[in-house]
Amino acid sequence: MINEGEGGALVEEWVELANGCICCTVKHSLVQALEQLVQRKERLDHILLETTGLANPAPLASVLWLDDQLESAVRLDSIITVVDAKNLLFQIDKYRHLSSYPEAIHQIAFADVVILNKVDLVSPERSGDSLDELEKEIHEINSLAHVIRSVRCQVDLSEVLNCRAYDATHVTRLEGLLEEHQYKSSQNLHDNNVRTLSICEPLAVNLDKVRLWLEEILWDKKDGMDVYRCKGVLSVKHSDQLHTLQAVREIYEIVPARKWRTEEKQMNKIVFIGHHLNQDILQDSLRTCTLATT
């Protein structure tokens, strides 16, 4: 980190972490280092953490999100993935018939914002290579991601900072995402691809049952399903509150966010991003959470 010291001199400061990749071995010391940094600075607006191009964002996202729940001074705002528009299709095509996925796919799947960069290198005339096609590919993996096209990553900062993507009480944004998802996802991929799908249930659910249901999916990988992220709104029995649901890998959070409005149709709507997702199993098993406890 480079700062202005006394008399305008530039001062370099280092926070040293034990040798290791921040996405796995040193994640806890990273959080401590971030907290120290915040305490030492008078004013720090944002921290941008750039991982290596081969990092899987999941462990880091989980640990920062968890830390946020522990009321740390540092909170996870959003995951931003920069995609090379020239090479994206090549990367995606490589995995189509494989059972494992390159990190490029994980990084799109976990992203809240995707910066589709180097758009100047994509020719709009070539069929199958247009920017719309690229956006469609991204949304088939993750229809909740906000895609911004750019050249040399020149983007409006308001689109990438203060997104509050993990803020359970920021319901307006979440509802907007769930609404947009309907138009973006084509739902025509095979079940074993990394993709987004959504389920709806009009009847109110039993909260304890939903927790067990979710834990079976996220922790036990019910029927081989592997969920990366999950977002949704819940209509909970005996509650006048709209509840929000968020999950990153095994960690999830369900919180009351606001009162249902009288004109609103109360329902459960949940979007899953992951692979081997089975819409029928998810839909049917959620329905059992609406039944009375026996």
Ligand SMILES: Nc1nc2c(ncn2[C@@H]2O[C@H](COP(=O)(O)OP(=O)(O)OP(=O)(O)O)[C@@H](O)[C@H]2O)c(=O)[nH]1
């Ligand atoms: N035409 C064009 N070139 C770009 C754009 N963005 C970056 N470049 C060039 O692409 C080359 C590689 O840069 P990046 O893709 O940013 O490199 P990177 O993968 O982030 O590299 P590391 O940070 O070292 O991992 C450089 O020569 C950049 O000038 C863009 O939008 N359009």
